[in-house]
Amino acid sequence: MKDINIVVSHSPQTYSVFIESGLLHSIFDYIEVKKYTAFYVISDSNISDLYVPMVKKSLQEHTEKTVRTYIFEAGEKNKHLQTVEKMWQDMADNKLDRNVLVIALGGGVVTDMAGFVAATYLRGVDYISIPTTLEGMVDASVGGKTGINLGHLKNYIGAFRQPKAVLIDIDTLKTLPDRAFLQGYAEVLKHGLIVDNEYFDEASRKSPLDMSADELIGVISRSVEIKAEIVQEDEKEIGARKLLNFGHTIGHVLESLSMNTDELLFHGEAVSIGMIAEAKISEKLGMIKESEFKKIEDAISQVGLPVRFKGTNSIDSVFDMLITDKKNRGGKIKWTLLTRIGEADFNIEIGEKFVREGIDYILT
Amino acid sequence: MKDINIVVSHSPQTYSVFIESGLLHSIFDYIEVKKYTAFYVISDSNISDLYVPMVKKSLQEHTEKTVRTYIFEAGEKNKHLQTVEKMWQDMADNKLDRNVLVIALGGGVVTDMAGFVAATYLRGVDYISIPTTLEGMVDASVGGKTGINLGHLKNYIGAFRQPKAVLIDIDTLKTLPDRAFLQGYAEVLKHGLIVDNEYFDEASRKSPLDMSADELIGVISRSVEIKAEIVQEDEKEIGARKLLNFGHTIGHVLESLSMNTDELLFHGEAVSIGMIAEAKISEKLGMIKESEFKKIEDAISQVGLPVRFKGTNSIDSVFDMLITDKKNRGGKIKWTLLTRIGEADFNIEIGEKFVREGIDYILT
Numbered sequence: 001m002k003d004i005n006i007v008v009s010h011s012p013q014t015y016s017v018f019i020e021s022g023l024l025h026s027i028f029d030y031i032e033v034k035k036y037t038a039f040y041v042i043s044d045s046n047i048s049d050l051y052v053p054m055v056k057k058s059l060q061e062h063t064e065k066t067v068r069t070y071i072f073e074a075g076e077k078n079k080h081l082q083t084v085e086k087m088w089q090d091m092a093d094n095k096l097d098r099n100v101l102v103i104a105l106g107g108g109v110v111t112d113m114a115g116f117v118a119a120t121y122l123r124g125v126d127y128i129s130i131p132t133t134l135e136g137m138v139d140a141s142v143g144g145k146t147g148i149n150l151g152h153l154k155n156y157i158g159a160f161r162q163p164k165a166v167l168i169d170i171d172t173l174k175t176l177p178d179r180a181f182l183q184g185y186a187e188v189l190k191h192g193l194i195v196d197n198e199y200f201d202e203a204s205r206k207s208p209l210d211m212s213a214d215e216l217i218g219v220i221s222r223s224v225e226i227k228a229e230i231v232q233e234d235e236k237e238i239g240a241r242k243l244l245n246f247g248h249t250i251g252h253v254l255e256s257l258s259m260n261t262d263e264l265l266f267h268g269e270a271v272s273i274g275m276i277a278e279a280k281i282s283e284k285l286g287m288i289k290e291s292e293f294k295k296i297e298d299a300i301s302q303v304g305l306p307v308r309f310k311g312t313n314s315i316d317s318v319f320d321m322l323i324t325d326k327k328n329r330g331g332k333i334k335w336t337l338l339t340r341i342g343e344a345d346f347n348i349e350i351g352e353k354f355v356r357e358g359i360d361y362i363l364t
Numbered sequence: 365m366k367d368i369n370i371v372v373s374h375s376p377q378t379y380s381v382f383i384e385s386g387l388l389h390s391i392f393d394y395i396e397v398k399k400y401t402a403f404y405v406i407s408d409s410n411i412s413d414l415y416v417p418m419v420k421k422s423l424q425e426h427t428e429k430t431v432r433t434y435i436f437e438a439g440e441k442n443k444h445l446q447t448v449e450k451m452w453q454d455m456a457d458n459k460l461d462r463n464v465l466v467i468a469l470g471g472g473v474v475t476d477m478a479g480f481v482a483a484t485y486l487r488g489v490d491y492i493s494i495p496t497t498l499e500g501m502v503d504a505s506v507g508g509k510t511g512i513n514l515g516h517l518k519n520y521i522g523a524f525r526q527p528k529a530v531l532i533d534i535d536t537l538k539t540l541p542d543r544a545f546l547q548g549y550a551e552v553l554k555h556g557l558i559v560d561n562e563y564f565d566e567a568s569r570k571s572p573l574d575m576s577a578d579e580l581i582g583v584i585s586r587s588v589e590i591k592a593e594i595v596q597e598d599e600k601e602i603g604a605r606k607l608l609n610f611g612h613t614i615g616h617v618l619e620s621l622s623m624n625t626d627e628l629l630f631h632g633e634a635v636s637i638g639m640i641a642e643a644k645i646s647e648k649l650g651m652i653k654e655s656e657f658k659k660i661e662d663a664i665s666q667v668g669l670p671v672r673f674k675g676t677n678s679i680d681s682v683f684d685m686l687i688t689d690k691k692n693r694g695g696k697i698k699w700t701l702l703t704r705i706g707e708a709d710f711n712i713e714i715g716e717k718f719v720r721e722g723i724d725y726i727l728t
Contacts, residue, residue: 001384002585006506006592008377008526015372020365085445092517120484123511123522142370147487153456158487159523162372221366228370 015165017141017224021213023169024054024130027103028062030167031128037099038066040091042114043106046074047132048175055105055130068094079109079149081157087117101164102127108140112155115146119161129163132172134184134208135268138191138223141166143231143241168224170216178209182304183268186247188219189300190275191226194243197342199226204299242346245336247275250358253321254309261311272305273362281358282338285350292341309362318359319352377526381505381588385577387533388418388494391467392426394531395492401463402430404455406478407470410438411496412539419469419494432458443473443513445521451481465528466491472504476519479510483525493527496536498548498572499632502555502587505530507595507605532588534580542573546668547632550611552583553664554639555590558607561706563590568663606710609700611639614722617685618673625675636669637726645722646702649714656705673726682723683716 018030031039039059043052052069059067070090072083091100104114104127111129118127131137147158173181185208192200199222208216227244234240251267251274258265265273276297283293301307312318322333333355336346382394395403403423407416416433423431434454436447455464468478468491475493482491495501511522537545549572556564563586572580591608598604615631615638622629629637640661647657665671676682686697697719700710 001382001387002581004381004383004585004588004592006379006381006526007596008379008508013372015370017368017370018365019368023365081445081449088514088521092514092520120521120523122520123509123524144372145487150452150456156456156486157452157484159484160487162370217366221368224368228368232371 013162015163017166017168017228019137019168019170019217019221019224021170021217023167024051024058024171026058027055027130027167028058030165031059031101032164033059033063033065035099036065036101036126038068038094038096039063039101039103040096041067041069041103041105042072042087042110042117043069043104044072044074044078044110047071047106047110048172050175051105051132051172055103066094066096068096074109076109076149079113081148081150084113084117084148087114088121091117091121096121098122098125100125103130104128104163105130105132106136107131107133108136111136111140112145112147112158115144115161115163116148116158119146119159124161126164127161128165128167130167130169132169133176134173134181134220135187136184137168137170137220138184138227139187141168142224142227168220170213170220173208173216180266182207182209183266183272185303186268186272186275186300186305188223189303189305190244190246190271191223193275193279193296193338193341194246194336194344195226195230195342196222197340200299200341204303207303209304240346242334242336243344245346246338246344247271247278249333249335250274250277250318250322250362253318253325254311257309257318257321258311263310265306265311269306272300273307273309276300276307277358277362278335279338280361281335281350281354284354284357285337287345288338288340292338296338296341307362308364313363315356315359315363318363319356322355379527379529381530381532381592383501383532383534383581383585383588385534385581387531388415388422388535390422391419391494391531392422394529395423395465396528397423397427397429399463400429400465400490402432402458402460403465403467404460405431405433405467405469406451406474406481407433407435407468408438408442408474409435411435411470411474412536414539415469415496415536419467430458430460432460438473440473440513443477445512445514448477448481448484448512451478452485455481455485460485462486462489464489467494468492468527469494469496471495471497471500475500475504476509476511476522479508479525479527480512480522483510483523488525490528491525492529492531494531494533496533497540498537498545498584499551500548501532501584502548502591503551505532506588506591532584534577534584537572537580544630546571546573547630547636549667550632550636550639550664550669552587553667553669554608554610554635555587557639557643557660557702557705558610558700558708559590559594559706560586561704564663564705568667571667573668604710606698606700607708609710610702610708611635611642613697613699614638614641614682614686614726617682617689618675621673621682621685622675627674629670629675633670636664637671637673640664640671641722641726642699643702644725645699645714645718648718648721649701651709652702652704656702660705671726672728677727679720679723679727682727683720686719
């Protein structure tokens with residue numbers, strides 16, 4: 001028998017996250033224009049009518065190369081294969097070669113889907129990500145996760161692919177409705193809770209709605225740094241990344257349940273309430289003190305994020321969905337819980353009693 | 365402004381290509397079974413009725429874990445998104461998690477498509493490749509290219525993803541019709557022509573149809589090694605991989621043209637004739653001697669591969685299609701040509717006259 005050993009070495013990739021006010025007017029400055037034959041801007045109908053022309057103009061003022069845009073109808077319901085297929089086809093129809101740069105401009109749906117298009121067109125082309133929502137900036141922007149839904153299965157199809165750069169213009173937050181802006185702040189507070197006590201204190205001092213541009217840049221920067229530190233440690237999501245699940249186990253269930261009510265929760269709002277429940281579980285298990293729990297709840301409440309779930313009074317309905325959800329994925333629930341403010345642990349299995357206590361707390 | 369630098373380092377991946385007779389009976393031995401929750405065998409209707417049950421049996425004799433198979437209708441015409449979507453859905457319906465191992469069993473269409481499914485299901489799961497055709501063994505098995513067609517555009521959608529292992533059972537070649545077996549040998553001879561003079565001599569001594577198992581293992585092994593050396597040097601296809609294009613520029617055109625005739629060429633047969641044309645161009649340019657050209661033609665002819673194209677008498681029809689083909693990709697033709705037997709050069713631009721002389725030769 002012959003056995004031939006093949007080594008495929010990838011050199012480490014690096015990219016920068018730039019955070020600035022007014023950056024969209026000069027995105028040309030952040031792109032290695034010489035390298036590309038064309039630019040393909042992907043965005044959706046949620047994006048302010050201003051931004052796509054702004055990006056297009058910034059590029060066209062500096063290059064004669066093709067700048068094409070593709071705008072799809074906004075919404076998670078369009079984050080599927082059919083939309084991706086249309087983009088592939090549009091790119092092929094326009095004879096874009098593998099030296100095209102894909103520019104993803106929008107919220108998480110846009111950056112996830114455009115990243116996947118870039119990951120798969122001609123076996124992969126470059127892309128840059130320009131997140132326009134707070135959660136897009138502090139969460140989805142780092143980690144290289146791209147993907148689409150398969151029917152109702154969220155992000156079932158996708159790839160890991162790092163962008164060439166992430167451009168964050170904090171001015172885009174100002175055009176968001178307050179509630180949509182604020183909800184993204186749940187991820188900021190989460191980053192503080194799981195790894196940085198001081199940052200949590202600082203970030204919960206006031207609502208992001210009341211922050212100056214410099215304050216926002218400071219808070220977002222640290223949040224991106226934390227996300228980046230965790231992701232660099234664990235690119236393929238086998239260990240430390242699980243810290244980022246804090247608030248999400250129960251949060252996801254609340255988000256789904258809210259879809260059957262009149263009070264649809266934003267993802268960040270569901271995570272916010274999920275963090276309260278999971279901090280309460282941490283307290284009940286004796287992992288954090290009651291005073292720490294209190295401080296967390298006060299802080300989250302003070303920035304304006306919700307701390308109670310109004311979609312049901314039934315502990316069972318939340319608990320049962322949690323179990324069904326996990327059974328479908330074929331495993332036991334492994335919790336990420338706090339060991340103090342600014343520190344968490346993952347892969348924790350706990351008794352049903354504690355889960356129910358956590359749920360009970362957010363329903364009352 | 366804040367600028368945060370993110371480093372994503374990938375550790376080098378390694379995998380083995382195992383080449384053996386009778387390997388399919390014990391594929392269990394080549395798989396780290398503990399690591400996986402389930403096995404998903406993808407194959408097509410071309411594959412001998414024996415092999416899928418053989419692989420299934422080898423696994424089921426050693427593990428209680430789920431072994432599921434997915435067989436699609438054979439043919440390049442099914443190498444598209446709809447087939448991939450059905451597989452994704454089937455995997456999701458069967459609740460396969462990210463610890464599933466995809467096993468691609470078949471020719472190039474199977475391994476390309478199954479590799480793409482593995483590259484994108486849940487943002488990527490492991491796969492092993494079991495090529496059952498000679499060209500699959502010596503060509504597609506190494507390099508990590510996966511992909512599907514977008515309409516008539518070949519391999520427009522895909523990803524680079526390395527398998528965990530490649531298992532080559534030379535016994536599968538024996539169940540192929542002679543012509544289908546033999547055509548894959550064009551890639552073997554190509555490997556000799558572009559980088560290894562001695563290997564070319566050895567490989568052209570007799571037809572693979574007349575070789576013993578040990579001789580076949582020897583020839584295939586060296587071919588895989590050559591492909592691996594080139595690919596390791598140039599994983600993303602920006603340089604040395606272009607050597608592998610030898611015979612393919614004209615070969616692709618002949619393959620397409622033959623589709624409109626009664627004598628449809630196999631890919632390898634078209635490449636075989638393409639190599640003759642491109643070796644002739646090399647000779648006309650003074651890059652190789654007439655005696656070297658003669659030796660190449662004799663060798664290719666002797667193993668039983670075709671050296672003339674019977675689909676047309678018109679130099680123009682071949683030439684025009686070559687030009688159209690390239691224009692569609694927006695560039696000039698860059699040729700890979702021989703500098704002697706066992707050495708080639710790439711990115712060569714040449715005058716129309718030489719191209720026509722090469723084409724003329726294979727039509728007469």
